[in-house]
Amino acid sequence: MLLLKGKTKQSEIEKTVTEMPVSCRCGGKPTKPLAIANCQNRWVIRCQIKQCYAYNIGQGLADTIQGWNRLSTHFYR
Numbered sequence: 001m002l003l004l005k006g007k008t009k010q011s012e013i014e015k016t017v018t019e020m021p022v023s024c025r026c027g028g029k030p031t032k033p034l035a036i037a038n039c040q041n042r043w044v045i046r047c048q049i050k051q052c053y054a055y056n057i058g059q060g061l062a063d064t065i066q067g068w069n070r071l072s073t074h075f076y077r
């Protein structure tokens with residue numbers, strides 16, 4: 001019989017939304033996260049460089065920031 005010692009550590013992965021969007025891959029600064037009108041908890045972050053067109057839309061503010069940061073630090077498109 002296997003005895004599994006269940007260590008249920010509640011790791012604090014879900015921090016409060018203190019994360020800031022990092023710079024875009026192009027070097028431009030991102031906009032502040034904007035709530036999308038007529039949507040529920042839907043957010044968008046865009047690159048401030050018009051010609052860049054980088055943006056990330058996500059569900060929930062934290063997700064959107066994290067998504068943007070992932071896009072900004074990895075290859076995409």
Ligand SMILES: [Zn+2]
Nearest residue numbers: 024026047052
């Ligand atoms: Zn950009």
